[in-house]
Amino acid sequence: xxxxxxxxxxxxxxxxxxxxxxxxxxxxxxxxxxxxxxxxxxxxxxxxxxxxxxxxxxxxxxxxxxxxxxxxxxxxxxxxxxxxxxxxxxxxxxxxxxxxxxxxxxxxxxxx
Amino acid sequence: xxxxxxxxxxxxxxxxxxxxxxxxxxxxxxxxxxxxxxxxxxxxxxxxxxxxxxxxxxxxxxxxxxxxxxxxxxxxxxxxxxxxxxxxxxxxxxxxxxxxxxxxxxxxxxxx
Numbered sequence: 704x705x706x707x708x709x710x711x712x713x714x715x716x717x718x719x720x721x722x723x724x725x726x727x728x729x730x731x732x733x734x735x736x737x738x739x740x741x742x743x744x745x746x747x748x749x750x751x752x753x754x755x756x757x758x759x760x761x762x763x764x765x766x767x768x769x770x771x772x773x774x775x776x777x778x779x780x781x782x783x784x785x786x787x788x789x790x791x792x793x794x795x796x797x798x799x800x801x802x803x804x805x806x807x808x809x810x811x812x813x814x815x
Numbered sequence: 816x817x818x819x820x821x822x823x824x825x826x827x828x829x830x831x832x833x834x835x836x837x838x839x840x841x842x843x844x845x846x847x848x849x850x851x852x853x854x855x856x857x858x859x860x861x862x863x864x865x866x867x868x869x870x871x872x873x874x875x876x877x878x879x880x881x882x883x884x885x886x887x888x889x890x891x892x893x894x895x896x897x898x899x900x901x902x903x904x905x906x907x908x909x910x911x912x913x914x915x916x917x918x919x920x921x922x923x924x925x926x927x
Contacts, residue, residue, distance in 0.1 A: 709858075743823055746859075746903070746917040793858050803849045803905070804915060806858030 706730045709794050709807035716784055716814055724779045724810045726794035735777040736804065738793040739763060746793065752777055784814040818842050821904055821918030830927050834891040838904035838918045841885065845916075846909035848880050850889045853901045853920065862902075863889060894925045 707728040716722055728735065733754045738746040748761030752771040766788070767781050777796075781788055791811050795804035821838045828834055836850075847866055851859035863878040865871045865887075871878045877890040887906075891898055901920040908914075 743919060745817075745819070745821075745919045748914065751912075751914075795858075802847075802864040803851070803861040804859075806851075806860065808856075808858045811856075 707794060707796055707805050707807040709792075709810050711810060712808065713811050714813070716812070718783075718785055718814055720784050720814075722781050722784055722812070724792055724794075724812070726777045726779070726807060727775050728777075728796045728805070729775065730796060730798060730805065731774065732796035732798040732801065732805070733774065734797045735771065736795045736797075737761070737767075737769060737777070737779050738795065739765070740791045740793055740809070750779065784812075786814045788812060789814050816841060818916050819904060819906065819918045822921055823919050825922040825924055827924045827926065828894055830894060830896060830925055832894050832925070834889075834894050834898070834923060834925075836889040836891075836902050836904075836921050836923070838887050839885055840887070840906060840916075842906075842908075842916075843882075843885065844908045845906040847907050848878070848887050849905040849915070850876075850878055851903045851905060851917075853903060855900075859903055891923075894923075896925050896927050899923055899925045 710725045735752045737750040747763035749765040750769040793809045794807045819840045850863040852862045853859040868882045875892045879888040901922045903920040904918040905915045
C-alpha cells in the first residue's frame with residue numbers, strides 16, 4: 704500500500720495553462736523528490752527538498768517550481784505549460800532510516 | 816558518458832527461466848545499490864537493497880555487487896508472468912545528499 708500519493712494520475716491540458724501536481728506522504732519523511740520520466744529514459748531529478756522551507760533544483764533543468772511548507776506536502780507547479788512538458792512526473796520521499804525512496808504512482812501530463 | 820548504464824531490453828523469457836539483469840557504473844564512490852521494479856503506469860518500488868560488495872538473497876531474487884568491476888546484477892529464479900515489468904538499478908554514495916542515480920531500466924517480459 705503506497706504511503707505517498709500523487710494527484711491527478713492523468714492530466715491533459717492546453718498550452719499556456721498553469722498547473723500544480725500534488726504530492727503528499729504520510730510517513731513523516733524529511734526528504735522529498737520530484738523526478739521526470741520519459742519512455743526508455745532514466746529518471747531525471749528535477750527538484751528535491753531536505754525539509755520544510757528547503758528546496759533545491761535537481762540535475763535536469765526544469766521550468767517548474769516547488770514549495771515545501773509542510774513536511775508531508777511537496778507540490779510542483781508549472782506556470783505556463785508547454786508541449787515539451789509532456790512527461791511522467793514521479794514524486795518520492797525518504798527518511799533517516801530509509802534504505803531507498805518510496806515512490807508515488809506518478810502523474811502522466813500531456814500538454815496539447 | 817552516463818554514470819549508470821543499463822540495457823533497456825526488452826528481455827523476453829519463458830516462464831520458469833532464470834533471468835539475469837545487469838548494470839555497470841563509472842563512479843567508484845557508489846556504496847549503496849538498489850533494484851526497483853516498475854509495473855506499467857505505476858511508480859518504482861524497491862525490490863532489493865545492498866551495501867558495498869557481495870550477494871543478497873530474498874526469495875526468488877538475488878542481488879550481486881562486484882565493486883571491483885563496477886557491475887551489479889539481479890537474478891530472478893523460476894520467473895513468473897507477474898515478474899513482467901521494468902527493472903531499474905539505482906545507486907548512491909555513502910556520504911552527502913541521498914541522491915539516487917538510476918539506470919534507464921530493463922523491460923522484462925515473461926511469457927506463460
